[in-house]
Amino acid sequence: MEENQLPQETADNDRVIQVNIEEQMKTAYIDYSMSVIVGRALPDVRDGFKPVHRRILYAMNELGLSYNRPYKKCARIVGEVLGKYHPHGDGAVYDALVRMGQEWSMNHPLVDKQGNFGSPDGDPPAAMRYTEARLERLAESMLDDIEKETVDFQLNFDDSLEEPVVLPTRIPQLLVNGSSGIAVGMATNMMPHNLSEVIDGCIAHIDNKEISAEDLMKYVKAPDFPTGGVIYGMDGVQQAMLTGRGRVVLRGKCHVETKASGREQIIITAVPYQVNRDTLTDRIGQLVNDKTIEGIAHVNNESNKKEGTRIVIDLKRDGVATVIINQLYKFTELQTSYGINNVALSKGRPKTLNVKALVSEFIEFRMEVVIRRANYELRKARERAHILNGYLIALDHLDEVIRLIRNSPTPEIAKDNLINAGWGLDEIQAKAILELRLQRLTGMEREKIKEEYEELQKQIAGLEALLASEELRYDLIKKELLEVKERYGKPRQTEIQYLANEMRIEDLIEKEDVVITISHLGYIKRTSASEYRQQRRGGRGAIGSKTRDEDYVEHLFVASTHDTMLFFSQQGRCYWLKVYEVPEGEKQSKGRAIQNMVQLVQGDKVKAIMNVKNLEDREFVEGHNIVLCTRKGVIKKTALADFSRPRATGVNAITILEGDELLTARLTDGNSEIMMAVKSGRAIRFPEEKVRATGRGAIGVGGIEVDNATDEVIGMICVQRNETAKTVLVVSEKGFGKRTRVDEYRITNRGGKGVKTINITEKTGSLVGILDVEESEDLLITCKSGIILRTSVKNIKEAGRATQGVKLIRLDESDEIAAITKLDEQEEEPEINDAADEDIIAGTGGSTAESNNNEEGENKEDGDGNSGNNDENATV
DSSP states (O other), X not given: OXXXXXXXXXXXXXXXXXXXXXXXXXXXXXXXXXXXXXXXXXXXXXTOOOHXXXXXXXXXXXXXXXXXXXXXXXXXXXXXXXXXXXXXXXHHHHHHHHHTTOTTTOSSOSXXXXXXXXXXTSOOOOOTTTOEEEEOHHHHHHHTTGGGTOSOEEEOTTSSSEEESSOOOSSOHHHHHOEEEEOSSOEEEEOOOOHHHHHHHHHHHHHOTTOOHHHHTTTSOSOOOTTOOEEEOSHHHHHHHHHSEEEXXXXXXXXXXXXXXXXXXXXXXXXXXXXXXXXXXXXXXXXXXXXXXXXXXXXXXXXXXXXXXXXXXXXXXXXXXXXXXXXXXXXXXXXXXXXXXXXXXXXXXXXXXXXXXXXXXXXXXXXXXXXXXXXXXXHHHHHHHHHHHHXXXXXXXXXXXXXXXXXXXXXXXXXHHHHTTSSOXXXXXXXXXXXXXXXXXXXXXXXXXXXXXXXXXXXXXXXXXXXXXXXXXXXXXXXXXXXXXXXXXXXXXXXXXXXXXSOOGGGGSOOOEEEXXXXXXXXXXXXXXXXXXXXXXXXXXXXXXXXXXXXXXXXXXXXXXXXXXXXXXXXXXXEEEEGGGXXXXXXXXXXXXXXXXXXXXXXXXXXXXXXXXXXXXXXXXXXXXXXXXXXXXXXXXXXXXXXXXXXXXXXXXXXXXXXXXXXXXXXXXXXXXEEEEETTSEEEEEEGGGSOBOOTTOOOXXXXXXXXXXXXXXXXXXXXXXXXXXXXXXXXXXXXXEEEEGGGSOBOOTTSOOEEOSOOOTTTOSEEEEEEEOTTSEEEEEETTSEEEEEEGGGSOBOOTTOOOEEOSOOOTTOOEEEEEEETTOOOOOOOOGGGXXXXXXXXXXXXXXXXXXXXXXXXXXXXXXXXXXXXXXXX
């Protein structure tokens, strides 16, 4: 039969319609695909839910499972959803319910679970007959006002009940928790984001409707995964934010620890989103067995519910941690990429949406909810006010109303009599009056009716103003969003790491002064400068770093987080590192081995560090030099421009002769005077131009004469010419120190012996440090035991060159000062009674008068120019 032939009747009068099978299959498949797209696989852009999730939350709300009510069996909830709203398999419903309760699957779980809901290691949940659940408080914010006609309802699958088309959520759920699904011919894979950031983005959009997607990224920076980790590179993320399609590379978080035996361990504290920790551990073991990765001795998954993720990788003695970490990123799921495909239903049709579209669709939906809620509340308020007005009319004619009702044979006649009494009552008011309880006629109740009526009039006026003003509605949306942020917001869990060719991470790093400490054995950390309290001169100090018995803090340096640090090793090489790249730690923490931060050659160690504000500022770079100084008195000057192009392997800064080593480095602008001091207590001062600039590979020239094999240079400072505010601070190893004016050191040629800068005695010990300081600065003194004292420079009195000085810190007999440094113009903290704070070793001891007397005695010179202090037992 031909395709267009008319249908023919069969003997039993049934009609057989001939159709083209190709067209029929197309039509049927399109119908099926749209059913899957709209009714199963894709979320709605307004509330961010697929039908199954929406129905679960609505069914739980109908069951009364609020956050403060008892739990109910999950089987009961699943049965409610299946029987009333979602005619699909129970497994699909239970899986969706379980996922909404897993804190490792969702940034903000919507279901408060009880029982075994699985684990991040892939363990399945218990059967639904064993587990229980109720709504999280956050989920109730998604159901707020659903009874106020804020959203449309539709009939369920058998037309027996109604269910919401969308939930009136106050939370931008789609961006916050993400979504994934495979439909027919399309899929969605939306990443979770930080709630606080998303709300900030929504408010920015409300304030500026024309805001671009690029500007929104200042608020919604990148995905934020519940399992933490590090986003490695932002190009793909930015593309997704701008177009709705992109890619995010996520790395697990790990750090290196050193065991007491000296061997290193790689500790993985976070794995990428949805990565199974047991599978990751097995994969690492397999790679070790296959010899794909070498240097690993043992790997073990020590994760638990209390401490979270902890996978410990023990390294062999020859294992290089940085190399092995990079191999783990390459060969295992410790680095995983996710395709971003922001497809959601917008006005019933699937669309690919960028971040601006997602935010604007949510704000548009909130505006609709606010308008519908206000209309509902206004209608209800007017209805109630209408009834209350009827009550007031009845109360004004109370005796007549009572008489009229008593004389009416039936309620219907009483109602008609009230309406026709001429008081302006309608049918609704008349019915309400007839239903009025007698107790409402008391004086107190009559006052309550009047107060309620007046309050309703105010509410009606407010709602009418709200509906008349778009600005007021946007203000209300902002207020509700800020309430959500305050109640449910939490810090970002996933870090962002920019690649070298991308936007600078400094833009996201807060500028603040930090203290960089490096121990004798080469452990580095940064700590906020505010953690170091100020104490009186002569205090015992606070514990600054937990070190091993043979270790102590050797270098202590203050810099801004945006600075670039230059590390100079004892063999004369220079390395670069951003300050924010130095791992942060508490005062008591040990830090991280420098070998894992910069590529030091074996046997080398960092001896000098400096910070440069900006290596990309050509004017600054070309106008400055780096002056280097060695233990044997060699000094060298090189243009900063020679060090402005960082290399991962470092560069040679100075050629070190055998038996010598680099000591320190300073930044100068060509107008400085250089001062060098030696262990025996001498110092020299000469102009910077006495040292001609040479290239990076040069040896240098003599700066100060070093007498014998036991003497050595202990420090170098560079002071601006005619600097009057600066004084020279010197400190000895037994805790004595003093300040002296610069002009007391006469200017000489370089290479001389210099002059006395402190009177060295057995009591003071050798000279250990020299600094140029101002009274507005603070001094940090670090001991080999790990104790750190912070004190104001102005508390240290000025004294002559040849004096012994005053005691700056009380030391145990076996302790010595390891390093000194200054903090520029730090805000003074109040003096603290040392004994009142648990991290202070002891009190200051002694009275102020005793201390002052002792200072006078210690600063007094005898006829030979030496210290005249003979009171060895004076209280300090």
